[in-house]
Amino acid sequence: MDNPVIVAIDGPSGTGKSSTSKAVAAKLGLSYLDTGAQYRAITWWMLANGIDVDDPAAVADCAGKPSIVSGTDPLDPQISVDGVDVTTPIRSQQVTAAVSAVSAVPQVRARMVETQRAAAATAAAGIVVEGRDIGTTVLPDATAKIFLTASAEVRAARRSTELKGAVSLAATQEALIRRDAADSGRKTSPLAKADDAIEVDTSELTLDQVVDRVVALVEERRATVR
Numbered sequence: 461m462d463n464p465v466i467v468a469i470d471g472p473s474g475t476g477k478s479s480t481s482k483a484v485a486a487k488l489g490l491s492y493l494d495t496g497a498q499y500r501a502i503t504w505w506m507l508a509n510g511i512d513v514d515d516p517a518a519v520a521d522c523a524g525k526p527s528i529v530s531g532t533d534p535l536d537p538q539i540s541v542d543g544v545d546v547t548t549p550i551r552s553q554q555v556t557a558a559v560s561a562v563s564a565v566p567q568v569r570a571r572m573v574e575t576q577r578a579a580a581a582t583a584a585a586g587i588v589v590e591g592r593d594i595g596t597t598v599l600p601d602a603t604a605k606i607f608l609t610a611s612a613e614v615r616a617a618r619r620s621t622e623l624k625g626a627v628s629l630a631a632t633q634e635a636l637i638r639r640d641a642a643d644s645g646r647k648t649s650p651l652a653k654a655d656d657a658i659e660v661d662t663s664e665l666t667l668d669q670v671v672d673r674v675v676a677l678v679e680e681r682r683a684t685v686r
């Protein structure tokens with residue numbers, strides 16, 4: 461039997477990690493884990509419980525309290541906190557604005573990384589894991605590591621379309637750049653491309669083209685490690 465294939469997909473906000481990862485996992489018959497959703501879920505819990513997200517000590521004290529359960533079906537990725545389905549509320553502007561601060565706290569990261577490694581270790585056929593530090597920290601021995609990029613203009617335009625113009629293009633771009641700076645600048649496992657990751661610039665590619673390219677890269681890597 462083939463070894464489970466582990467695919468790490470990292471990159472800044474809005475580069476297409478989630479869309480690509482879900483489609484690649486579905487095509488290859490693999491599980492899927494959205495680690496950003498996990499950081500959003502713990503952030504949602506902190507906000508719901510009145511924790512000051514700008515106080516790292518307060519966040520660290522509570523890091524072990526919520527029980528977070530992530531689904532790994534690429535066709536229906538769900539996430540719950542203490543039994544509450546938070547798949548939709550974790551996408552709110554309030555959570556988006558607070559998630560970089562919460563995810564910079566080492567105690568939060570330690571807990572999430574443990575659950576992420578456990579999910580990868582128990583995925584029978586293999587898994588596509590997306591985030592910011594998967595190739596560098598969480599799964600450094602992944603079969604294939606992909607780092608997605610796209611220009612800030614393209615990423616903001618994509619998000620703006622998704623938000624149906626509810627927020628201005630300029631404000632969307634500014635928020636993306638601010639979040640990337642916070643995620644790249646934190647001390648503990650910042651957003652970074654692993655030395656052995658393959659960079660795919662998605663600016664000029666359709667989603668289908670990105671998915672085909674990533675599937676081909678995974679198949680190539682799989683063939684060399686078989």
Ligand SMILES: Nc1ncnc2c1ncn2[C@@H]1O[C@H](COP(=O)(O)OP(=O)(O)OP(=O)(O)O)[C@@H](O)[C@H]1O
Pocket residue numbers: 471472473474475476477478479480496618619622662665666667668670
């Ligand atoms: N290659 C592409 N061409 C056009 N639109 C795309 C492409 N890839 C993704 N999109 C769209 O861009 C938006 C952002 O994509 P997605 O949520 O997959 O990015 P992400 O990197 O996971 O973002 P985040 O890190 O903020 O969660 C979505 O609306 C998605 O449909």
Ligand SMILES: Nc1ccn([C@H]2C[C@H](O)[C@@H](COP(=O)(O)O)O2)c(=O)n1
Pocket residue numbers: 473495496497499500559560563564590591592593594639643
């Ligand atoms: N491996 C990860 C994944 C995500 N984060 C943080 C940083 C992001 O701004 C935030 C939300 O992620 P998104 O849903 O936009 O992919 O979560 C991280 O630190 N490490």
